[in-house]
Amino acid sequence: MANISISARNLSKNYGKTHAIKEVDFDIKNGEIVGILGPNGAGKSTILRILGGLTTADSGTAIVCGLPVADNSLETKKKIGFMQENNPLPEELRVREYLKLRAELKEIPKEIIATEVRRVMDLCDLFRTARRKIIRTLSKGFKQRVGIADALIGSPDIIILDEPTIGLDPHQIQGIRKLIDMLRTKHTVLISSHILSEIEKNCDRVIIINHGRVVAEGTKQDLADEFVNENRLFVTIEGNATIFSNYLDEAMLSYQIDTTFENEKNMTHFTIQSPKTFIISNFIRAIENFEDCNLLGIYLLKPDLESIFLAATKRSWEEEMNH
Amino acid sequence: MRHFFILLRHEVRLLFIAPSTYIAALLFLLLMGFIYWAIIRNMTLMPQDSSAINQFFSLFWLPVFFSVPLLTMRSIASEKNQSTLETLFSAPVPKFAIVLSKYAAAYILYCILWLLTLYFPYITASALPETISNASLTNSSAIMGSILFIAISGWLFIAVGIFTSSLTRSQLVAGMLCFTFLFILCVGAQQLEYATYAYFESGTFIYETIQYLNVFRHYQDFSLGIIDTRPFVFYGSMSLILLSFTVYMIES
Numbered sequence: 001m002a003n004i005s006i007s008a009r010n011l012s013k014n015y016g017k018t019h020a021i022k023e024v025d026f027d028i029k030n031g032e033i034v035g036i037l038g039p040n041g042a043g044k045s046t047i048l049r050i051l052g053g054l055t056t057a058d059s060g061t062a063i064v065c066g067l068p069v070a071d072n073s074l075e076t077k078k079k080i081g082f083m084q085e086n087n088p089l090p091e092e093l094r095v096r097e098y099l100k101l102r103a104e105l106k107e108i109p110k111e112i113i114a115t116e117v118r119r120v121m122d123l124c125d126l127f128r129t130a131r132r133k134i135i136r137t138l139s140k141g142f143k144q145r146v147g148i149a150d151a152l153i154g155s156p157d158i159i160i161l162d163e164p165t166i167g168l169d170p171h172q173i174q175g176i177r178k179l180i181d182m183l184r185t186k187h188t189v190l191i192s193s194h195i196l197s198e199i200e201k202n203c204d205r206v207i208i209i210n211h212g213r214v215v216a217e218g219t220k221q222d223l224a225d226e227f228v229n230e231n232r233l234f235v236t237i238e239g240n241a242t243i244f245s246n247y248l249d250e251a252m253l254s255y256q257i258d259t260t261f262e263n264e265k266n267m268t269h270f271t272i273q274s275p276k277t278f279i280i281s282n283f284i285r286a287i288e289n290f291e292d293c294n295l296l297g298i299y300l301l302k303p304d305l306e307s308i309f310l311a312a313t314k315r316s317w318e319e320e321m322n323h
Numbered sequence: 324m325r326h327f328f329i330l331l332r333h334e335v336r337l338l339f340i341a342p343s344t345y346i347a348a349l350l351f352l353l354l355m356g357f358i359y360w361a362i363i364r365n366m367t368l369m370p371q372d373s374s375a376i377n378q379f380f381s382l383f384w385l386p387v388f389f390s391v392p393l394l395t396m397r398s399i400a401s402e403k404n405q406s407t408l409e410t411l412f413s414a415p416v417p418k419f420a421i422v423l424s425k426y427a428a429a430y431i432l433y434c435i436l437w438l439l440t441l442y443f444p445y446i447t448a449s450a451l452p453e454t455i456s457n458a459s460l461t462n463s464s465a466i467m468g469s470i471l472f473i474a475i476s477g478w479l480f481i482a483v484g485i486f487t488s489s490l491t492r493s494q495l496v497a498g499m500l501c502f503t504f505l506f507i508l509c510v511g512a513q514q515l516e517y518a519t520y521a522y523f524e525s526g527t528f529i530y531e532t533i534q535y536l537n538v539f540r541h542y543q544d545f546s547l548g549i550i551d552t553r554p555f556v557f558y559g560s561m562s563l564i565l566l567s568f569t570v571y572m573i574e575s
Contacts (some may be wrong), residue, residue, distance in 0.1 A: 058525040084413065088406035092340065104329045139522050150410075203337040 003030045003062050005158055005188040006051060011060035020046040021061070021212040028205075031185045035199030036192040037309060038209035039285040044192040047209070051190070052082040055147070065157055078107065079318045081151030087144055087226050091136035093127055095146055098135060099153065106154045106308075116141040120149040124179060133173040141172030148179060158188045165198055177202055216307050216312040232301035235274045240266035240292040247273065247286065260285035269295065305321075313317075326416045330424030334398075338432055347393040351386055351436050359443045363451075373464050376444060377546050380469035384509045384538075386436075386546060387480055388502055394432055395484025396498035398425040399573065404492040408573060422485065422569045432479045437473045441466065464548050472545035475558045480505060482562035482569075489572040499523055512536040 006028040013020045021043040028034050049055045050062050053073035062069040064076040090098060099117045110118050112166045121127040124145040131136060134148065144164060152157050162203050164180070165173045178200050193199050199206055206223060208216040216223055237244050248270070274283075280298070286294045338344050362378045365371065371378065399422075402408040411421055442461040475478045487500035516533050534540055 052413055054409060061326065074415045074417065077413065080413075082413040084406070084409055086406065088335075088410050090410075091349070091405070092337065101333055102414060105326060105411075105416050107325070315489050 004028070005030050005032075005065060006190065007061075008051070009061040009063070009065040011047065011048065011050055011057045011062060013043075013055070013057050013131070013305060015137045019212050020207075021057075021063065023052075024209075024212070024214055026207055026217055028188060028190060029150045030188055033180065033184055033191070033203045034188040034205045034207060035203035036190065036207050036209060037196065038192075038194060039313070040194055041210035042167070042194075042209040043208055044194075046212075046266055048082075048160050048190065048192055052080055052160055053077050054082075054084075054124065073272045078154075079157045081153065081156040081187075083144075083147040083151045083159075083161045084166060085166070089135050089143060089146060092134065094123070094132055094134055095138070096131045098146065099149055102150045103153050106123035107146055108154050116153060117174070121237075123182070124149040124162065125175070135171060139172075140167050143290070144168060144172070144176060145179070152183075156187070159183060161189070161191045163193055163287065165190060165195060166310050173198070174237065196305045206305065208309060210313045215315065216308070220305060220308070223254075223264060223305075223308045223312065227308050227315070228303040229274055230273050232303070233274060233283075234297075234299050234301055235268075235270040235272060235295070236297040237268045237295050239266060241266075241270075243290045243293050244268070244270070244287065247290070324420075326420040327424055327427075329428050330416070334424050335431060340427055341397075343393070343397070344432065347390060348432075348436055348439075350393075351390045352439060354389075355379075355386060355440045356443065356466075358385070361441070363447055374465055375460055376410070376462055376465045376469060379440075379443070380473065380546060381542060383469075383473060383476070383542065384515035386474075387509070388505055390436065391433070391480045391505060392487075392498040393428045394499040395481060395488050396494045396501060397488070398429060398485055399498040399569070400491055400494045401490040403430060403489075403573075404494075418570050418574055419566075420568055422489075422573065423553050426481060426485045426566060426569075429484065430477060432476050433467075433481055434474060437470065441470070465546060468545040468548050468550075469542075471550070472554075474485045476541065476557055478562040479508070479558045479565070482565040483508065484573070486565040486569045489569045507539075509538050513539050516540075 004027050006026075007022050008026050011024040012022050024043070024047055036047065038044050039056065046055070048225055050057050051064060051069060053069050055074055056070050061281070065079045067079075069076045096117060099120060100113060102114045103116055104110075118127065119133055119307050126149055128144070130142050130146075132144075135143065138146065148161065151161065164237070165176050168176065177198070180189060180191065190201060191199065205219050206217070207214055208223075211260065216227065218226070235244075280300070284295065286296065287293070357378050359375070362375050366375055373381075397418070400525065402411075408421075412418070418438050444466070448460045483504045484501045487504055488494075489496040490500060512533060516537050519530070519533060535553060535557065541551075541557075544551055
């Protein structure tokens, strides 16, 4: 268990009569980048706030770097860099002043505060552009960078980022993504998001939360194996596609058609759902025998996180209904 | 304590860069200057029983009612509103250090404002040397007693402000709550003493308790140079209780 950074053991938390999270259980290893994925109100922020020592669980134990958070919240906070959802910052301070204050509060030795603040500003590309700016005047993207720079101060073992890309434009999202990528292996990173592509691109492992419960956990491949029961093939046909459509109908495969004309050739693209047992080589041989219809391309579409997420949440709803 | 001093420096700095601080200070000094001027004018028109400084500080409640809400209403309410308090909690900082730093910063400013009013007697003495005797204007024992009262009663008044600021996210509501609490604290005990005067004999437990709570009676003692330890205990313990409640409020 020595290489476990974060452990959640049966965490439950209620707000009044509402169950925010219920018996949440997971482990995160050192140096992993893990995404917590879930719809709005699923309980992602509550889990992160419990791990960050901002609130306490009604039952269960959160363990950070081997220490139970509830009993050692000041100690565990020293090991965590936390950026909250919406990243609230004191608007009247300048970026450098704010980061200096945070470094002091995080008990960074006085003699290295300036160097440390410079390091995190360089890392987040704040030094050249924004160090003297008042936080109020910064764009949303730069404010997020300030929040991440704050989380990085003191090189904590664990970085927790709650919705780091919320409200950002694509350029800013790409910047933040690069920044998170730079943290790989140096820190254990826990990111929450409801944006699937974010988690897909950044994270080694995903924890899917729905209605306050962990409904799936693992690498994208693990989750695909567990939740996706069919392959998706992308096939491009030239010529008379009716023969091919009839073949698919006979084989009882569901498909979508998109016809295009490129270089005066009549090309038809099929996206086909097939069972996992489907043998593609037989399929190719069958197509080769068709007249007036040539196979131009075929490739297997990898299951995306969206389909995994939808399958996992659907299964959790079905289980809840059955109960 | 390290966190307390870091946060105190930060809070004091925030107070001094906020325009509202200067507006509050200006209003405070204008009002106090006007009151002092009115007292001096009355003294020149007819003989008075007490010195100008005693009359001046006996009206301590008037600036307290508006300056304390102005100085404290922003402290926790606005941080709650902007969620920046949560950001502070994410650092390894004890919650009592956060509350204490906000309290101490507001208290420092409160004391500075009152200390500035000490210029009034000296300005009057130098500007109007023939009108009122210097001894009457700058009676050091009255000044020391009064300012000591202001300092220790300020412990409680500022604690009330910080506490009420922790009850809400709205600065305006925090200010109104603070005014109401201070009004009850200052005027309530005095009125209670008047109301129960006929029913309880002097020396009985209830009468003594009501007197113990009467802020105006504390001022009378201090202005006469009577330094009693009981007000120190009263203001100190009440402030600590309120600050503990404040910590509880921000935790919840």
